Amino acid sequence: xxxxxxxxxxxxxxxxxxxxxxxxxxxxxxxxxxxxxxxxxxxxxxxxxxxxxxxxxxxxxxxxxxxxxxxxxxxxxxxxxxxxxxxxxxxxxxxxxxxxxxxxxxxxxxxxxxxxxxxxxxxxxxxxxxxxxxxxxxxxxxxxxxxxxxxxxxxxxxxxxxxxxxxxxxxxxxxxxxxxxxxxxxxxxxxxxxxxxxxxxxxxxxxxxxxxxxxxxxxxxxxxxxxxxxxxxxxxxxxxxxxxxxxxxxx
Amino acid sequence: xxxxxxxxxxxxxxxxxxxxxxxxxxxxxxxxxxxxxxxxxxxxxxxxxxxxxxxxxxxxxxxxxxxxxxxxxxxxxxxxxxxxxxxxxxxxxxxxxxxxxxxxxxxxxxxxxxxxxxxxxxxxxxxxxxxxxxxxxxxxxxxxxxxxxxxxxxxxxxxxxxxxxxxxxxxxxxxxxxxxxxxxxxxxxxxxxxxxxxxxxxxxxxxxxxxxxxxxxxxxxxxxxxxxxxxxxxxxxxxxxxxxxxxxxxx
DNA sequence: TTGTAAAACTGGTCTGACCACTGGCCATTA
DNA sequence: TAATGGCCAGTGGTCAGACCAGTTTTACAA
Numbered sequence: 100x101x102x103x104x105x106x107x108x109x110x111x112x113x114x115x116x117x118x119x120x121x122x123x124x125x126x127x128x129x130x131x132x133x134x135x136x137x138x139x140x141x142x143x144x145x146x147x148x149x150x151x152x153x154x155x156x157x158x159x160x161x162x163x164x165x166x167x168x169x170x171x172x173x174x175x176x177x178x179x180x181x182x183x184x185x186x187x188x189x190x191x192x193x194x195x196x197x198x199x200x201x202x203x204x205x206x207x208x209x210x211x212x213x214x215x216x217x218x219x220x221x222x223x224x225x226x227x228x229x230x231x232x233x234x235x236x237x238x239x240x241x242x243x244x245x246x247x248x249x250x251x252x253x254x255x256x257x258x259x260x261x262x263x264x265x266x267x268x269x270x271x272x273x274x275x276x277x278x279x280x281x282x283x284x285x286x287x288x289x290x291x292x293x294x295x296x297x298x299x300x301x302x303x304x305x306x307x308x309x310x311x312x313x314x315x316x317x318x319x320x321x322x323x324x325x326x327x328x329x330x331x332x333x334x335x336x337x338x339x340x341x342x343x344x345x346x347x348x349x350x
Numbered sequence: 351x352x353x354x355x356x357x358x359x360x361x362x363x364x365x366x367x368x369x370x371x372x373x374x375x376x377x378x379x380x381x382x383x384x385x386x387x388x389x390x391x392x393x394x395x396x397x398x399x400x401x402x403x404x405x406x407x408x409x410x411x412x413x414x415x416x417x418x419x420x421x422x423x424x425x426x427x428x429x430x431x432x433x434x435x436x437x438x439x440x441x442x443x444x445x446x447x448x449x450x451x452x453x454x455x456x457x458x459x460x461x462x463x464x465x466x467x468x469x470x471x472x473x474x475x476x477x478x479x480x481x482x483x484x485x486x487x488x489x490x491x492x493x494x495x496x497x498x499x500x501x502x503x504x505x506x507x508x509x510x511x512x513x514x515x516x517x518x519x520x521x522x523x524x525x526x527x528x529x530x531x532x533x534x535x536x537x538x539x540x541x542x543x544x545x546x547x548x549x550x551x552x553x554x555x556x557x558x559x560x561x562x563x564x565x566x567x568x569x570x571x572x573x574x575x576x577x578x579x580x581x582x583x584x585x586x587x588x589x590x591x592x593x594x595x596x597x598x599x600x601x
Numbered sequence: 602t603t604g605t606a607a608a609a610c611t612g613g614t615c616t617g618a619c620c621a622c623t624g625g626c627c628a629t630t631a
Numbered sequence: 632t633a634a635t636g637g638c639c640a641g642t643g644g645t646c647a648g649a650c651c652a653g654t655t656t657t658a659c660a661a
Contacts, residue, residue: 151402160653411622
């Protein structure tokens with residue numbers, strides 16, 4: 100599929116399914132380009148499409164904003180309490196992972212329970228590809244692995260929600276923390292987690308799969324939390340950093 | 351006015367005023383750029399906007415074509431890709447509740463753990479209002495109750511995701527099942543659940559809150575499942591159904 | 602403390618390059 | 632002759648970097 104279409108789809112999904120609320124400001128075009136790993140031209144084309152659909156509004160020098168949707172006939176609340184909560188309460192990566200912990204756990208559980216032979220084969224292939232890469236420098240195989248598991252849950256809602264959260268992460272994370280800090284120890288721990296998750300699912304042990312998957316997310320969450328607390332020095336990237344891979348923390 | 355907007359306006363004029371008819375091919379982007387005296391980037395952004403409005407369609411390697419369908423004028427959402435996903439997918443309600451089970455559980459857990467005095471007060475007020483209504487005929491208090499709990503989790507991501515799922519339910523559920531079938535027994539069970547959830551949160555027992563909340567959702571899920579199995583007659587709603595209340599299974 | 606100018610954002614536009622797909626032309630081949 | 636295959640020009644798709652034009656924040660001078 101064309102990238103621009105994919106991007107506008109993801110942006111719309113993000114807006115509709117819980118990422119951004121009406122009136123809220125979207126990240127700048129340059130930020131979006133960086134975080135989604137595409138050029139600014141693509142971002143602009145996608146934004147124009149959403150503009151055409153009335154999903155967003157753009158103002159020179161200020162930014163793009165989610166359009167206030169006037170519901171069909173509802174004489175509804177002008178400002179949802181939700182929006183207020185969001186504005187004063189910047190969502191954090193921590194919040195995201197708190198939710199993901201539950202969903203990834205459930206996905207692993209269902210995958211262990213419902214996976215077909217084809218699903219297991221896909222998971223295996225993704226796992227093998229994963230073993231040969233450094234998850235901290237290249238998030239793609241990592242993502243594929245988790246994605247395969249989620250899809251094996253055979254719950255489209257779960258797939259959908261987790262996909263939305265992943266997009267949210269791309270927009271939220273202020274520079275990927277982990278992949279700028281390729282700590283060998285962290286890498287090994289994550290690798291160990293993957294192996295355990297993989298084995299539990301292949302052994303069709305739902306409870307174990309769930310437990311391990313949740314532990315995994317919690318581990319990543321705690322690690323990020325620690326890193327954030329340690330101070331900002333870690334976040335400084337060298338001026339000439341090659342964004343090779345441009346991977347974000349997939350965990 | 352921004353050039354891109356001007357261009358897309360002129361292009362649309364061109365189409366509407368008879369310059370081009372539906373199905374007809376438009377000049378190439380490079381030609382348009384030359385003739386209108388702007389860069390190709392602008393042309394592309396304008397075309398994307400028209401694309402978003404459904405005025406044209408673009409095919410790689412071939413060109414852009416005037417869309418055959420006459421626009422409904424309103425920026426009415428045709429079919430969101432999401433909705434498509436759920437059309438013809440009868441398991442969806444079940445899938446939805448499967449996900450909600452996890453999230454409502456987590457919300458209850460966090461609420462019991464993090465709720466401020468104000469949060470507890472809100473929950474109490476919502477609960478009291480709830481006690482005086484029949485949740486099967488009026489979903490609003492029910493919704494408020496659950497909403498108050500979710501907000502007390504102080505996790506905006508959780509709030510958002512659950513809000514999205516609720517919207518999804520409104521789109522998905524073909525007629526609310528439960529409230530068409532006001533079975534006294536069901537009503538009492540749900541009421542009992544609410545009381546237990548309320549008490550567990552007020553007592554600040556995270557684990558218990560989570561467990562009970564999950565049981566609650568699972569109960570509703572199973573009930574719906576049973577009802578669906580019993581035959582479709584229940585799902586038929588009168589043609590002229592007033593969506594009054596439009597309450598869906600809030601539980 | 603207050604004003605104002607500079608700096609640091611944001612979106613708007615342009616350029617020129619390269620990739621990927623489509624369709625037609627044409628030589629080779631069966 | 633008819634079918635196959637490669638070549639090539641045209642078209643949309645994407646990218647990087649540059650500069651212009653509004654907006655907001657910062658910092659310094661009065």
